[in-house]
Amino acid sequence: MHITDILVTGEPIIYGAMVSMALVGIALLFILTYFKKWKWLWSEWLTTVDHKKIGVMYILSALLMLFRGGVDAMMMRVQLAFPDLGFLNSQHYNEIFTTHGTIMIIFMAMPFLIGLMNIIVPLQIGARDFAFPYLNALSFWSFFFGMALFNISFVIGGSPDAGWTSYTPLSGAAMSPGPGQNFYLMGLQLSGIGTLATGINLMVTILKMRAPGMKLFHMPIFTWSTLVTCFIIVFAFPILTVALALLTIDRVFGAQFFTLTGEGLPMMWANLFWMWGHPEVYIVILPAFGIFSEVIATFAKKRLFGYNVMVWSMIVIALLSFLVWVHHFFTMGAGAFVNSVFSVSTMLIAVPTGVKIFNWLATLYKSKIEFTVPMLWSLAFIPSFILGGVTGVMLGMAAADYQFHNSYFLIAHFHYVLIAGTVFACFAGLVFWYPKMFGHKMNERLGKWAFWLFFFGFHVCFFPQYFLGLDGMPRRLFITNVAEWLPLNVISTVGAFGMGLGFIVFVYNVYYSFRYSERETTGDSWNGNGRTLEWATTTPVPYYNFATVPYVDEIDPYIRMKEEGKTTFEEDKVKPIHMPSYTGQPFIMMALLGLASFGLVFEWMYVAVFGLIGAVFMMIRRSFDYDDGYYVPVEEIKRTEKKARGL
Amino acid sequence: MADSKKRVPMNHVIGFILSLVMTLVAAWAAIQSDLPVTWVIIGIMILALLQAGVQLFMFMHVTEASSGNGHVPWNMMFHGFALAGILVAGSLFVMSFGHDHGDHGDMGENQQHEEQQSEDHSGH
Ligand code: HEM
Ligand SMILES: [Cu+2]
Numbered sequence: 001m002h003i004t005d006i007l008v009t010g011e012p013i014i015y016g017a018m019v020s021m022a023l024v025g026i027a028l029l030f031i032l033t034y035f036k037k038w039k040w041l042w043s044e045w046l047t048t049v050d051h052k053k054i055g056v057m058y059i060l061s062a063l064l065m066l067f068r069g070g071v072d073a074m075m076m077r078v079q080l081a082f083p084d085l086g087f088l089n090s091q092h093y094n095e096i097f098t099t100h101g102t103i104m105i106i107f108m109a110m111p112f113l114i115g116l117m118n119i120i121v122p123l124q125i126g127a128r129d130f131a132f133p134y135l136n137a138l139s140f141w142s143f144f145f146g147m148a149l150f151n152i153s154f155v156i157g158g159s160p161d162a163g164w165t166s167y168t169p170l171s172g173a174a175m176s177p178g179p180g181q182n183f184y185l186m187g188l189q190l191s192g193i194g195t196l197a198t199g200i201n202l203m204v205t206i207l208k209m210r211a212p213g214m215k216l217f218h219m220p221i222f223t224w225s226t227l228v229t230c231f232i233i234v235f236a237f238p239i240l241t242v243a244l245a246l247l248t249i250d251r252v253f254g255a256q257f258f259t260l261t262g263e264g265l266p267m268m269w270a271n272l273f274w275m276w277g278h279p280e281v282y283i284v285i286l287p288a289f290g291i292f293s294e295v296i297a298t299f300a301k302k303r304l305f306g307y308n309v310m311v312w313s314m315i316v317i318a319l320l321s322f323l324v325w326v327h328h329f330f331t332m333g334a335g336a337f338v339n340s341v342f343s344v345s346t347m348l349i350a351v352p353t354g355v356k357i358f359n360w361l362a363t364l365y366k367s368k369i370e371f372t373v374p375m376l377w378s379l380a381f382i383p384s385f386i387l388g389g390v391t392g393v394m395l396g397m398a399a400a401d402y403q404f405h406n407s408y409f410l411i412a413h414f415h416y417v418l419i420a421g422t423v424f425a426c427f428a429g430l431v432f433w434y435p436k437m438f439g440h441k442m443n444e445r446l447g448k449w450a451f452w453l454f455f456f457g458f459h460v461c462f463f464p465q466y467f468l469g470l471d472g473m474p475r476r477l478f479i480t481n482v483a484e485w486l487p488l489n490v491i492s493t494v495g496a497f498g499m500g501l502g503f504i505v506f507v508y509n510v511y512y513s514f515r516y517s518e519r520e521t522t523g524d525s526w527n528g529n530g531r532t533l534e535w536a537t538t539t540p541v542p543y544y545n546f547a548t549v550p551y552v553d554e555i556d557p558y559i560r561m562k563e564e565g566k567t568t569f570e571e572d573k574v575k576p577i578h579m580p581s582y583t584g585q586p587f588i589m590m591a592l593l594g595l596a597s598f599g600l601v602f603e604w605m606y607v608a609v610f611g612l613i614g615a616v617f618m619m620i621r622r623s624f625d626y627d628d629g630y631y632v633p634v635e636e637i638k639r640t641e642k643k644a645r646g647l
Numbered sequence: 648m649a650d651s652k653k654r655v656p657m658n659h660v661i662g663f664i665l666s667l668v669m670t671l672v673a674a675w676a677a678i679q680s681d682l683p684v685t686w687v688i689i690g691i692m693i694l695a696l697l698q699a700g701v702q703l704f705m706f707m708h709v710t711e712a713s714s715g716n717g718h719v720p721w722n723m724m725f726h727g728f729a730l731a732g733i734l735v736a737g738s739l740f741v742m743s744f745g746h747d748h749g750d751h752g753d754m755g756e757n758q759q760h761e762e763q764q765s766e767d768h769s770g771h
Contacts, residue, residue, distance in 0.1 A: 338741055
C-alpha cells in the first residue's frame with residue numbers, strides 16, 4: 001500500500017487545503033518547540049481533569065469547527081451563486097454539504113454547548129468539579145479524536161458524500177464503496193461515546209453535588225436546561241449508537257440490515273436515525289434556551305418571569321421530542337393515519353416553545369434593559385427564532401410537507417432555528433461568561449460589529465431561501481442555473497459572506513481583547529448584575545472553585561449574598577479540599593480507540609484490533625488505579641483567596 | 648464502594664468474565680451452532696436477561712442503601728423501558744406500511760415478504 005493510494009488526488013482546492021494544513025501543522029510544531037511549550041501542553045491541558053480547562057478546550061475545538069463548517073458553507077454558496085463557474089463538481093459538492101451538516105451539528109453545536117456547560121454548571125450549583133472528572137476528560141478526548149478522524153477524511157480516503165443523514169441504501173456498501181462513509185460512521189461513533197458519558201456525568205453532578213440547601217427548583221435555569229438535555233442525551237444517543245453500529249456491520253462485515261438485498265430494510269435507517277435525530281435538535285436548542293434565559297434575566301435586571309413554567313415547558317418539550325420523529329419522513333408514505341398522528345404531536349411541541357417565548361417577553365416587559373453584546377444576541381434571537389418555529393409548524397402539517405420537504409424552505413427553517421437559536425446562544429453565552437473564563441471581557445465595540453454583521457448576514461442569507469423553496473428549488477443540488485432562482489441565490493450568498501465577516505470580527509475580537517481589554521478585578525463582571533453562584537467566585541476562578549460553599553435556599557442566591565455581604569470565602573469555615581489528580585490516561589485511551597477507528601475506516605483489521613486491545617488494556621489499568629486524588633491544604637486556600645480578593 | 652482500598656474487586660472481575668462468556672455464547676449460537684432458529688432466539692433472549700442481571704447486581708448499585716434501596720435505578724429503568732416501548736411499538740406502527748398489498752396477514756408473516764417488496768419502498 002502506497003501513501004498516494006489513500007490520499008485524495010486531483011482536486012486543486014484540496015491540494016490547497018493540504019498545503020495549508022501542512023503549513024499550519026509545521027508552524028504549530030515549530031512554535032511549541034521554539035517556546036519550549038511541549039511540557040506545558042501536556043501537563044496543563046492534555047492531562048487535565050479540571051472541568052474549566054476541559055470546557056475551554058471544547059469551545060476552542062467548536063470554534064475551529066465553526067470555521068471549517070463555515071468554509072464549507074461559503075464554498076457551497078459560491079457554487080450556487082455562480083453555477084456556471086464550474087467551481088465545484090457534483091461529487092465535491094456532495095462531500096461538502098455532507099461534512100458541513102455533520103460538522104455543524106455534531107462537532108460544532110454540541111461541543112460548544114457542552115463546553116459552556118462544563119465551565120458553568122459546576123459553578124452555578126456550587127460544585128468543585130464534575131462527579132467523575134476522569135470520565136469528563138475521557139469524554140473530551142473521545143469527542144476530539146472523533147472530530148479529528150472525521151476531518152481528515154477530505155485529504156485521506158475521501159469524505160462521506162451521502163448527506164449528514166446518511167440515508168441507506170445510498171450510504172450502504174453497494175452504492176458508496178470506499179472509506180468515505182466509514183469516516184462518518186466511526187467519527188460519530190467515537191465522539192458519541194463522549195457525548196453519552198458527558199450526559200451521565202452532568203446528570204449525576206447536578207443531581208448529587210448541589211450546594212447545601214439547593215433544591216431542584218432553586219437551580220439556575222441554565223443548569224435546569226442542562227439537566228433536561230442530559231436526560232435526552234442518555235435516552236437518545238444509544239439509538240444512534242445502535243444504528244451506526246448496524247450500518248458499520250453492514251458495510252464492513254457484509255450484513256444486510258439496511259440493504260436492498262437480503263432481508264434488509266433501508267427505510268429502517270431513516271426511522272432509527274430520526275428517533276435519535278429529532279431529540280438531537282432539542283439537545284442543541286434546550287441549553288440555548290437556558291443561556292438566553294440567564295442573559296435576559298441578568299440584563300433586564302429582573303428575576304426570570306415564570307421560572308417554574310419555564311422548567312416545566314422544557315420537561316414537556318423533552319418528552320414530546322421523542323414522539324415526533326416521523327415528521328422528517330412524512331413523504332416516505334407511511335399513510336395518512338401515521339402521518340396525522342405525528343403531525344399532531346409535532347404541532348404540540350410548538351405550545352411549550354411558545355410559552356417560553358412569552359415568558360422571555362414578560363421578563364423584558366417594563367424592565368430597564370442594558371444593551372450589552374450578549375443581550376443583543378439574545379434579543380435578536382426572539383424574533384428570528386419565531387420565524388423558524390412558525391415555519392416548523394408549517395412543515396409539521398403532513399399534507400403541506402409534501403410540497404416543502406427537501407426544498408430550500410426546509411433548509412431555511414432549520415437554519416433559522418439552529419443559527420438564530422443555537423449559534424446565537426453560543427455567542428451570547430461565550431461573551432457573557434468570557435470574563436469568568438479568561439479574566440477579561442471581550443471588547444464591546446468589536447462585539448457589536450460582529451453581532452450586526454452576523455445578524456444581518458444571517459437574515460439576508462436565509463430569508464430568501466424560504467422563497468427559493470416555494471419556487472421549487474430542491475436542497476442538495478449543485479446546478480442551479482434556473483433563471484428564476486438566480487437573483488435570490490446571489491442575495492443569499494452575499495448574506496453568507498456577511499456572516500463570515502461577522503465571524504472574522506468575532507475571532508479578531510478574541511485577539512484584540514486578549515491584548516487590550518481591562519483585566520477584571522471583581523468576580524461579578526457585569527456591573528454587579530450577577531444573580532447566580534458563578535458570579536460569586538473570584539475571577540479568575542481558583543481551580544477548586546469554592547473555598548467555602550454557601551448555603552442556598554432560593555432562586556438567584558447571589559443577590560441576597562451581596563446584600564448580606566457574604567462571599568464564597570468564609571475564612572473560619574475553610575477545610576482542606578479534596579481534588580482529583582491530573583492524568584494522561586484518558587488521552588492515551590482515546591488515542592488508541594481513535595487508531596482502532598481509523599483501522600476500521602480503511603478496513604485494516606490488524607490496526608483496528610491493535611487499537612482495541614490497547615484501549616482495553618488502558619481500561620484494565622484504570623480498573624486497578626487507586627489514585628484517590630489529593631487535598632488542598634487550608635493554608636493554600638486562604639493564600640489564594642486573599643490574593644484574589646485583595647484582602 | 649467505600650472499601651476499595653487496593654484489593655482486587657473480585658465481584659467485578661467475575662461479572663466481567665461472566666458477561667464476556669455470555670456474549671460469546673450468544674455470538675456462537677447465532678453464527679456457528681446448528682440449533683433451530685427458534686431455539687437460538689429463545690437462548691439469546693435468556694442470555695440477554697442474565698446479562699442485564701449481571702450488570703445490575705454485580706456492577707451497578709441496584710441494591711445499595713444509598714440509592715434509596717434501588718428506588719433510583721428502578722425509576723431510571725422504568726424510563727428506559729418506556730423509551731424501548733416507544734421505539735419498538737413506534738417502529739412497528741411507522742414501518743409496517745406497504746405490507747398490506749398482497750396479504751392481510753399478521754406482522755410476523757409480513758416480515759418475510761420484505762425482500763420482494765423493497766421495490767415498493769423505494770417507489771414511495
Ligand atoms: C416549533 C418547533 C419545530 C417544529 C414544529 C419543527 C418541525 C420540523 C419539521 C416538520 C421538519 C421536517 C421537514 C421536512 O423534512 O420536510 C423539520 C426539519 C428540521 N428541523 Fe425542525 N421544527 C421545530 C424546531 C426545530 C428546532 C428547535 C431545531 C434545532 C435547533 C430544528 C432543526 C431541524 C433540522 C436540522 C431539520 C432538518 C433536518 C434534515 O432534513 O436535514 N427544528 N423541523
Ligand atoms: Cu424534527
